[in-house]
Amino acid sequence: MMRLPKLLSMLVTLLACAFLLVPTLQSVLAGITANYFRGISSGLTLKWVIEVWTLYADSIFLSIWLAITCLAVTLILGVPAAYALARNPGRLSRVLEEFISLPLAIPGLALALALLQLYGSQQGFRAHWSFILVGHVLYTLPFMVRAVQAVLAAIDLKTLEEGAASLGAGPARRFVDIVVPNALPGILAGSLTVVTLSIGEFNLTWMLHTPLLKTLPVGLADSYASMRLEIASAYTLVFFVMIVPLLMAMQWASARAQRILS
Amino acid sequence: MKETPVTARSFGVLCLLPLLIFSLAFLALPLVRLVLSSSEGADGWSVYIRMLQTPRYLAALLQTLLVSGAVTVAALAVSTTAGLFLTRNRFWGRSALLSILTLPLAFPGVVVGFMIILLGGRQGLVNQITPGHVVIAYSTFGLFLGYLYFSIPRVLLTVMAAAEKIDPALEEAARSLGAPAYRVLWDVLLPALRPAMVAAGAIAFATAMGAFGTAFTLATDIDVLPMVIYTEFTLSANFAMASALSIALGVVTWGVLLIARSLSGGTVAAGG
Numbered sequence: 323m324m325r326l327p328k329l330l331s332m333l334v335t336l337l338a339c340a341f342l343l344v345p346t347l348q349s350v351l352a353g354i355t356a357n358y359f360r361g362i363s364s365g366l367t368l369k370w371v372i373e374v375w376t377l378y379a380d381s382i383f384l385s386i387w388l389a390i391t392c393l394a395v396t397l398i399l400g401v402p403a404a405y406a407l408a409r410n411p412g413r414l415s416r417v418l419e420e421f422i423s424l425p426l427a428i429p430g431l432a433l434a435l436a437l438l439q440l441y442g443s444q445q446g447f448r449a450h451w452s453f454i455l456v457g458h459v460l461y462t463l464p465f466m467v468r469a470v471q472a473v474l475a476a477i478d479l480k481t482l483e484e485g486a487a488s489l490g491a492g493p494a495r496r497f498v499d500i501v502v503p504n505a506l507p508g509i510l511a512g513s514l515t516v517v518t519l520s521i522g523e524f525n526l527t528w529m530l531h532t533p534l535l536k537t538l539p540v541g542l543a544d545s546y547a548s549m550r551l552e553i554a555s556a557y558t559l560v561f562f563v564m565i566v567p568l569l570m571a572m573q574w575a576s577a578r579a580q581r582i583l584s
Numbered sequence: 585m586k587e588t589p590v591t592a593r594s595f596g597v598l599c600l601l602p603l604l605i606f607s608l609a610f611l612a613l614p615l616v617r618l619v620l621s622s623s624e625g626a627d628g629w630s631v632y633i634r635m636l637q638t639p640r641y642l643a644a645l646l647q648t649l650l651v652s653g654a655v656t657v658a659a660l661a662v663s664t665t666a667g668l669f670l671t672r673n674r675f676w677g678r679s680a681l682l683s684i685l686t687l688p689l690a691f692p693g694v695v696v697g698f699m700i701i702l703l704g705g706r707q708g709l710v711n712q713i714t715p716g717h718v719v720i721a722y723s724t725f726g727l728f729l730g731y732l733y734f735s736i737p738r739v740l741l742t743v744m745a746a747a748e749k750i751d752p753a754l755e756e757a758a759r760s761l762g763a764p765a766y767r768v769l770w771d772v773l774l775p776a777l778r779p780a781m782v783a784a785g786a787i788a789f790a791t792a793m794g795a796f797g798t799a800f801t802l803a804t805d806i807d808v809l810p811m812v813i814y815t816e817f818t819l820s821a822n823f824a825m826a827s828a829l830s831i832a833l834g835v836v837t838w839g840v841l842l843i844a845r846s847l848s849g850g851t852v853a854a855g856g
Contacts, residue, residue, distance in 0.1 A: 327765045331669040338662050338736055339684045345699035346687065348709060352702070359707065399606055402599035409596060418600075422607050424615075427838040429794025431810050432830035435817060436614035439621045439827070456610050463603075493595035524692040524797040539692045539797075546698050546801055551707055558698060569690040570683075 350562065352555035370556035374545075378557060381541035382564075388451065388537060389520040392458040396516050399459070400466035401509060405501050407467070408474035419471075423464045430525030433460060438529060449532050457526035462519050466512040469579065473508030474501070476583045507579040514572035522565060538564075618827050625824025635828050644807040645832075651724060651808065652792035655731040659788045660781055662732075663739035668773065671747040686737045693734070693797020700730045700802060724806055730798040735791065739784040746780030747773075779848035786844030790837040809833050 353371065357364035407415045425433055434457060442448055482504070486496045502509070524539040531540050538561060545554045623629045635641050670682060688696065704710045704720035711718050720726050750773065758768045774781075796810040803811050809829065817826035 325765070327769075328669075328673075331665045334662060335666040335669045335681065335685075338666050339681055342688055342733065342736065343684050344709065345702040348702045349698065399603045403603035406596045406599035418604075422603065422611070424611065424838070427790065427841045428834040429796065429810060429830070429837060431794065431796045431813055432618070432834045433611075433614070435813070435826060435830050436618035437610065439823065440614045440617040459606070460610055463606075467603075493592055497595075497599075518690050522690055522692040522695075524694050525794075528796070528800070539694055542692070542698070543694045543797070543800065546694065546701070554698065555702075558695060561695065565690045566687070569687070572690075573686070 346562070349555045349558045352552055353559035354556070355552065358551050358555070370552045371560065373553055374557045374560055377553070378536075378538075378541045378545070378560075381536040381538050382560070384451065384535060385521050385538035388455055388458055389517045391455055392462060392520040393513055393516050395455070395459050396463050396466040397509070397513070400463055400512070401470055401502070401505065402497070404467045404470035404508075405474060405497060405505070408471050408479065411475075419467070422467065425460045426464055430457075430461065430523075431529065433457070434526045434529030437526075449534070451535055454527055454530045454535060454537065457530050458520045458523055461523060461526060462516040465515045465519065469512030469515065469576075470505050470508040472583060473505050473579055477504055479504075507575070507582050511572070511575040511579040514568065514575050518565065518568045518572050521568070619831060622824055622827035622831055625822070627824070631824050631828045632832075635825065635832065640807065641812065641825075641829065644809050644812045647724070647807060648793055648809040651728055651731065652789050654728055655735055655792045656785050656789045658728075658732055659735035659739045660785050663736050663784070664743050664777065664781065666736075667740050667743035667747055671744055685740055688734050689737045689741075691734065693730075693795055693799075694801050695797075696730050696733050697798045697801025699733060700726050700798075704729070722802055722804060722806075726802050727799065727806055727808065730802055731792045731795060734795075734798070735788040738791065739788050742780050742784035742787070743777060746777050750776045782844050783848040786840050786848075790840050793837050793840075794833060 351362070352358040354366050354368065355362055355364060356367045356369075407419060437453075437457065441453070447453055479501070482500050483496050486500050491499065522539060523537070524543065527537050527540055528543065531537060536544065542554075542557055542561060545557045549557075622631055625631055627634050666685060670678060670685075688699075691699075701721045702708055704718075704726055705722075706719055708719070708721060710720060720729070754772050754776070755768055758772050763771065794810060796814070799806070799808050799811050800814070810833070813826050813829045813833065816822045816829065
């Protein structure tokens with residue numbers, strides 16, 4: 323017989339699972355049911371998913387585009403910086419690291435207000451997709467830097483580099499041939515995190531977007547407010563199909579990078 | 585030939601330069617602008633005094649603190665229980681349960697809000713299976729459920745990482761000395777988990793304080809701080825007060841994470 327504490331903690335675990343899973347299943351089901359109010363008996367259909375595609379395809383493509391450009395920018399800004407920070411672990415590096423991590427501690431809404439009040443009057447920038455990109459990069463950059471830095475801190479970078487330097491490799495050559503290949507598990511984990519977070523980002527994006535530039539989550543908020551439940555659900559289903567594989571890949575890559583660290 | 589330290593150093597600077605320029609232009613300067621903007625209203629710098637004297641803002645602050653505090657306690661209780669159960673038992677379907685519990689990590693706040701609408705909204709599950717008209721989604725309790733929804737996975741992962749590092753010998757020793765289960769939990773497991781619980785609690789609290797997406801979907805009638813900031817900025821065009829309130833909010837969330845980190849010794853970050 324199972325002891326009472328174990329039974330209780332199993333019950334709590336299962337209840338928590340049900341709390342998280344049941345509404346996601348409801349949303350999947352509602353997205354493919356002809357009439358959610360009448361239930362499954364009204365038949366299964368893909369018409370809501372197709373309607374979502376005609377209504378919101380642009381926002382889906384904008385989100386994919388933003389995620390790709392955000393990844394490119396965080397790679398360019400983050401990987402060399404992580405290397406420099408790992409190479410010079412001093413007080414100054416710590417301060418800089420703290421500073422770029424501020425977007426993790428300050429609510430996105432506050433950051434968006436700050437960006438809007440500084441750059442909002444520059445119409446060319448304000449109405450361009452790169453304005454949303456800036457928000458996404460701000461929010462995802464610390465994840466890239468940390469993921470790469472953690473891997474670089476765990477390997478003996480100095481010895482590797484001295485070996486290469488004694489063979490005549492300059493700093494740029496060492497970065498490309500020694501640092502990047504060794505940091506790859508961290509870069510992969512960081513990249514998947516950046517893409518997953520960028521596709522789902524709402525708090526900053528809602529403030530930074532314009533009516534002509536709606537991302538996937540902005541479109542979701544829009545459909546929750548103004549569309550029938552089946553369309554809102556079908557759109558959420560489309561989002562799940564995109565985000566769940568990414569999340570699983572991200573967790574796999576992070577676990578793999580962790581194993582290399584230990 | 586050995587290279588001069590100068591080349592190595594200038595390469596290091598070159599590596600940092602793009603990040604420095606970006607952070608200066610899009611993080612440092614906008615934050616300075618935000619602080620200055622807060623003083624550019626009719627009240628000047630005393631906008632912060634007026635913020636503390638206006639009942640509506642104070643009530644919103646109190647409401648936000650209460651909901652976030654309640655969510656933190658609930659998420660810690662649920663996730664520590666589930667986390668201990670999942671680390672200490674191996675059974676068929678365990679990894680499936682773990683996947684379900686970490687699923688909401690990638691959900692934006694608006695989607696979490698929609699999940700609560702599906703559970704407790706007008707066409708929601710609770711309303712369908714209970715007699716009478718039960719709509720909980722748009723109440724403070726609905727907001728609490730929404731925040732709990734996205735807090736459970738974050739707390740769970742931190743607690744589980746710590747629970748896996750606890751030496752099983754400690755527990756065995758306590759048990760062989762005759763300690764009952766609740767004493768093992770209270771005297772052995774919870775003290776070992778304390779740093780992780782402080783860190784995870786701080787993340788849950790800070791995330792709930794700043795949660796905008798979920799509040800945007802659910803709290804049409806509830807004054808939580810992010811919603812007040814949003815309406816001040818967009819509807820009332822009261823930029824100074826919106827800036828002052830978001831600075832106050834940012835200082836609270838940043839401060840909570842900082843304190844938690846000095847208590848737990850690890851890295852703590854919110855986000856989402």
